[in-house]
Amino acid sequence: MAKSKRIKEGIGYDIVQVLIYIFVGLFALLTVLPFLYIIAGSFATEKELTERSFFIIPTEFSINAYKYIISTGEIFRGLKNSVYLTIVGTFVQMVFTTTFAYPLSKSDFRGRNFVLNMVIVTMVFGGGMIPSYLLIKGLGLTDKFAALIIPGAIGAFNMVIVKNFFQDIPKELDEAAKLDGCSDFNIFLKIFLPLSKPVLASISLFYAVGHWNDYFGAMIYLTDPKKEVVQVALRRIVLLAAGIQADGTMLDYGIMGVPPDKAVKMAATVVATVPILLVYPFIQKYFTKGVMIGAVKG
Amino acid sequence: MKKQPASESLPKQSFLKYFKQHKGLYLMLLPGFIYFIIFKYVPMFGIVMAFQQFSPYQGFFKSPFVGFYHFRNLFLSPDFMRLLINTLMLSFLSLIFYFPAPIILALFLNEIRCQTYKRVTQTLLYIPHFISFVIVASLTYTLLNINDGIVNQAIKMITGNTVDFLGSPDYFRGLIIGQSIWKETGYGTIIFLAALAGVDMELYEAARIDGASRWRLMWHITLPAIKGVIIILLILRVGAVLNTGYEQIFLMQNSLNISKSEVFDTYVYTRGIKQGQYSYATAVGLFKSVVGMILVLAANWTAKKAGESGIY
Structure with missing residues (x-):
C-alpha cells in the first residue's frame, strides 16, 4: 500500500516536471521566434511575405532588401x-x-x-x-x-x-x-x-x-x-x-x-x-x- | 565622553594635513564631484522654474515668480485625471502581471535538474533584455500591424477580421505590459536565481526525506529564500509608480491611442521640450518626483516596520 502510494506521487511529480520543462522551453522559444521571423523575412521576396503567413526558412532567397539598405x-x-x-x-x-x-x-x-x-x-x-x-x-x-x-x-x-x-x-x-x-x-x-x-x-x-x-x-x-x-x-x-x-x-x-x-x-x-x-x-x-x-x- | 576605537584614539590629524598627504585622492575625486554638482545638483535648483513664468530670454534669475500657478493649472486641468489614471493603470497592471513573472519563471528554472537545458533556455531568455526599445517596437509593429502583420494575418485566416492592436487605445496597456514581460522576464530571474544559489541544498534533502512535497519545499524553503529580494524590488516598484519610463511608451504612442497612452513622463516631454512650456512641464515633473520620493520612503518604512530589511 505504502509503496504504491509513493509510485503514484512519483508519477505526479514527473508530470509536473515535464510541464515545467515545456513551459520554460516555450517561453524561451517565444523570446527568439520574433528574431527568427524577421531574419527569415529579411531574406524573403515581397511576394512570399504577402502570400505565406509564417515561415522560418524562405523558399526563395533574396538579398534585395539588404542591397536597398546598403544603397541608401x-x-x-x-x-x-x-x-x-x-x-x-x-x-x-x-x-x-x-x-x-x-x-x-x-x-x-x-x-x-x-x-x-x-x-x-x-x-x-x-x-x-x-x-x-x-x-x-x-x-x-x-x-x-x-x-x-x-x-x-x-x-x-x-x-x-x-x-x-x-x-x-x-x-x-x-x-x-x-x-x-x-x-x-x-x-x-x-x-x-x-x-x-x-x-x-x-x-x-x-x-x-x-x-x-x-x-x-x-x-x-x-x-x-x-x-x-x-x-x-x-x-x-x-x-x-x-x-x-x-x-x-x-x-x-x-x-x-x-x-x-x-x-x-x-x-x-x-x-x-x-x-x-x-x-x-x-x-x-x-x-x-x-x-x-x-x-x-x- | 564617548570611547573611541584604538585606531582613532590618536589625536586627529588636521584636515589640511590629511589633504596635503592625499592630494592625489582628492584630485581623483574632483571630476566626479564637479559632475554631480553640475549635472545633478544644478538641475535640482532648476526646480525653482516650476514656481516661475520661465522664459529663456529672461533666464533663470530674472523670470517672474508666479507661486503655485502651474500646479493649480495642472490639478485643475482636465488632462490631470486622465494622466493619473493612465499612469496608475499601467503601473497597476505591471505590478499584477509583470512583477510576478520573473519570480514564477525563476521558481520554474529552479526546478529544472538538467543543467544543459537550463543553461540553453536561460541564454535564450536573457536575449531580449539587450535589445533596444526601438527594436522591440519595430518587432511589435512587424508582427502586429493591421495590414501585413503576421498575427493579424493569422487572425484574419481564422476569424476573417483584423484587430487594430497598434491604433486602438483599448490594446495599448496590454501591448506595453506584454512588451515588458517579453523583454525583461528572463533577465529578471537572475537576481532571484542568485538568491536561490545561496540556499543550502541539504535543506531540500532533509525536507524531502521528511516527506515534504514539491509545493511545501517551494513554500517553506525557496520562497523564504527570495522573500528579501522580492520586498526590496517591491519597494522600488512602489516608488516608481508614477515613472512609467519615456522610451517604451513614447515609441508605441500615436495619435490614435493617445487617450490611453499619454502618461506623466510623455506629457512632460510634449509640454516641455516640444511645446516649450518649460515652467509648466517642470511643475509636472516636480509633482511626479515628490510623490515618488514620498512613496519610496513610505514603502521602505512599512517594510522595516514589518521586520524586513529595507533599502535605506
Whole structure:
C-alpha cells in the first residue's frame, strides 16, 4: 500500500516536471521566434511575405532588401555613429566612475560620508527632465555626442558597485605599495584597476549597452542628420514609414513617397539587432555577474 | 565622553594635513564631484522654474515668480485625471502581471535538474533584455500591424477580421505590459536565481526525506529564500509608480491611442521640450518626483516596520 502510494506521487511529480520543462522551453522559444521571423523575412521576396503567413526558412532567397539598405546607407551611417558613441561614451564613463569610486572606497578618506550622502540624495530625488534639458542646451552641447556622454558620466548605482569592489581589496596591498613610494594614482592604476577586471567588465558593458540602445537622448539632443544614431535611423525606417510620426500624427505618404517594403524594414531591424546579438554570448557572463554583485552588495 | 576605537584614539590629524598627504585622492575625486554638482545638483535648483513664468530670454534669475500657478493649472486641468489614471493603470497592471513573472519563471528554472537545458533556455531568455526599445517596437509593429502583420494575418485566416492592436487605445496597456514581460522576464530571474544559489541544498534533502512535497519545499524553503529580494524590488516598484519610463511608451504612442497612452513622463516631454512650456512641464515633473520620493520612503518604512530589511 505504502509503496504504491509513493509510485503514484512519483508519477505526479514527473508530470509536473515535464510541464515545467515545456513551459520554460516555450517561453524561451517565444523570446527568439520574433528574431527568427524577421531574419527569415529579411531574406524573403515581397511576394512570399504577402502570400505565406509564417515561415522560418524562405523558399526563395533574396538579398534585395539588404542591397536597398546598403544603397541608401542610412542605417550604416547610424551604425558608425553608434559605434563611436558607444566606445567613447563608455570610456569616458569608466574614467569618471572609477576615479570617483576609488577615494570613496578608502574607509578613512576625509569627507567620504559627505560625498556619499551627496550621491545617495541624487538616487532618490532629481531635478527632472526639463531643468536637465535646459542645462544641456545652455552648455551648448546640443548636436554634439557629448550631450549623450557627459550628463550620464557616472551612474550612481554602478559607482557604488565599483566602490564596494575596491573596498574588498585587501588594505595591505595599498599600504605596501605606499611604503614603496607609489603615489595614490599609481596604486589605483597599477594595483586596483587590474584586480577589479571582472567588475569593470560588467559595469562597462552596462554602460555600453545603455549607449547602444539609447533612443530618447539621441532624439532630443542630436538633430543633425549626420549624427543620427542607429536606433533613431531604425525608428525612422520602420515606424515612421508605417505612417506614425514622432509627434504621433499620421504621416502623409504623398510627400514622403512610397513607404519601404516589408523586407526592407525587416532587414533594417536585423542590421540594427545583429551587433548586439554578436557580442551577446561574450557579454552574457559579465552581465549575470554584474547583477549578482549588485544584488549581493546593494 | 564617548570611547573611541584604538585606531582613532590618536589625536586627529588636521584636515589640511590629511589633504596635503592625499592630494592625489582628492584630485581623483574632483571630476566626479564637479559632475554631480553640475549635472545633478544644478538641475535640482532648476526646480525653482516650476514656481516661475520661465522664459529663456529672461533666464533663470530674472523670470517672474508666479507661486503655485502651474500646479493649480495642472490639478485643475482636465488632462490631470486622465494622466493619473493612465499612469496608475499601467503601473497597476505591471505590478499584477509583470512583477510576478520573473519570480514564477525563476521558481520554474529552479526546478529544472538538467543543467544543459537550463543553461540553453536561460541564454535564450536573457536575449531580449539587450535589445533596444526601438527594436522591440519595430518587432511589435512587424508582427502586429493591421495590414501585413503576421498575427493579424493569422487572425484574419481564422476569424476573417483584423484587430487594430497598434491604433486602438483599448490594446495599448496590454501591448506595453506584454512588451515588458517579453523583454525583461528572463533577465529578471537572475537576481532571484542568485538568491536561490545561496540556499543550502541539504535543506531540500532533509525536507524531502521528511516527506515534504514539491509545493511545501517551494513554500517553506525557496520562497523564504527570495522573500528579501522580492520586498526590496517591491519597494522600488512602489516608488516608481508614477515613472512609467519615456522610451517604451513614447515609441508605441500615436495619435490614435493617445487617450490611453499619454502618461506623466510623455506629457512632460510634449509640454516641455516640444511645446516649450518649460515652467509648466517642470511643475509636472516636480509633482511626479515628490510623490515618488514620498512613496519610496513610505514603502521602505512599512517594510522595516514589518521586520524586513529595507533599502535605506
